[in-house]
Amino acid sequence: MSNPNPVHYVPLTAPDGELAGYIWADAAAVGWFHRPAGSSSAYRTAEEWHDRARELHGRGLAPRGVLSMLSREPGVGPVTEAPDVAAIEELARVVTPADDRRLLDGLDRDNADAWRELGDAFDALTDEDRDIKWGGGQKRADGVQHVAYPLYSEGLRRVVSALEGVGAVSGEYRWMGNPMPDLPPDGRLSPADAIRAATTTVRGERVCDGMIADAVKDGLLDAIVASLRAWYAEQPSAAPGNMCRFCGGSPAADVTFRAHRGLVILMGFKKTDGPMCFTCGLAVYRAYTTHTLCQGWWSPLSLFVFAPLTLVRNLLAVRRVKRLPAPGPGTLGPRYDPGVPVHRRPRAYVALVPALWVLFMIVTGLSGAV
Numbered sequence: 001m002s003n004p005n006p007v008h009y010v011p012l013t014a015p016d017g018e019l020a021g022y023i024w025a026d027a028a029a030v031g032w033f034h035r036p037a038g039s040s041s042a043y044r045t046a047e048e049w050h051d052r053a054r055e056l057h058g059r060g061l062a063p064r065g066v067l068s069m070l071s072r073e074p075g076v077g078p079v080t081e082a083p084d085v086a087a088i089e090e091l092a093r094v095v096t097p098a099d100d101r102r103l104l105d106g107l108d109r110d111n112a113d114a115w116r117e118l119g120d121a122f123d124a125l126t127d128e129d130r131d132i133k134w135g136g137g138q139k140r141a142d143g144v145q146h147v148a149y150p151l152y153s154e155g156l157r158r159v160v161s162a163l164e165g166v167g168a169v170s171g172e173y174r175w176m177g178n179p180m181p182d183l184p185p186d187g188r189l190s191p192a193d194a195i196r197a198a199t200t201t202v203r204g205e206r207v208c209d210g211m212i213a214d215a216v217k218d219g220l221l222d223a224i225v226a227s228l229r230a231w232y233a234e235q236p237s238a239a240p241g242n243m244c245r246f247c248g249g250s251p252a253a254d255v256t257f258r259a260h261r262g263l264v265i266l267m268g269f270k271k272t273d274g275p276m277c278f279t280c281g282l283a284v285y286r287a288y289t290t291h292t293l294c295q296g297w298w299s300p301l302s303l304f305v306f307a308p309l310t311l312v313r314n315l316l317a318v319r320r321v322k323r324l325p326a327p328g329p330g331t332l333g334p335r336y337d338p339g340v341p342v343h344r345r346p347r348a349y350v351a352l353v354p355a356l357w358v359l360f361m362i363v364t365g366l367s368g369a370v
């Protein structure tokens, strides 16, 4: 049975392969649908094709002829029949796995600091942070009504900027063309929907006061953060390349730490090398350096050569570890506890004995020479 009033369409593909939208034509008109879930660049592609279609139609080409003409161009699919225009609009509303992936690709999975900040900021939210007061709203003597505006606490602002920090407020999501993702009854959002909701809430707040307040009240903010944290926890070791030899976290720097024991009879050298994350590397540095400061001096060769050399090499190595961002989740096992800095470890002050002795020898030598 043939449709008495057929509608046809062609799919449009952006240069990067993203499905951009559809141009449709019936007996009288040419129209288009962009995909609301698509990127801004895909939107522009669809818009350009629509301009081209209108131009061809304006030059007197029949609507169906416009489609055939376009379908010969690269990036435009074959002419297909649809039951009606609404069916094509529905097609344009389909959210594809590629749409989700594009948003997830925008998350900064290698920035371990940003993810930790998101967790810390959210966990630090208090009931006062969540109890949002409004300012303004009063009527002035001349009758002008002040606009009310939400007063967000520092803690809440910190969560919002942490969401931006991990890349969850995305320019890839055209929030104005889409409804706010619904919060399912179980309160769980997919990570892509968490990005959509975060973007709509944070960007929307600039246009419409109270979006963040609403998100706090109805649990959307909690769902966003929970979903993003769960996503991050499932990521395989954060940065490519080195993995800490102790905990499996990354990034890690390939370093060597040494400890020297310089007893008169027993001299000992100990070293540990391999990729180490910030936390484990600092732990090894502090332990070995303290050990050397305490036991490294008690032979002439140790005092003047090995102990100072060990300390300097450790200092150079720890600089590389300290430049690393905090490690992502570990996979091998528990992480070393770096403990307190070397200068707060009493054993390290044993080094004052040989140092003072050397100073004493120098001073007496100098005064003897005078």
Ligand SMILES: [Zn+2]
Binding pocket: 244, 245, 246, 247, 248, 249, 276, 277, 278, 279, 280, 281, 327, 335, 336
């Ligand atoms: Zn580690």
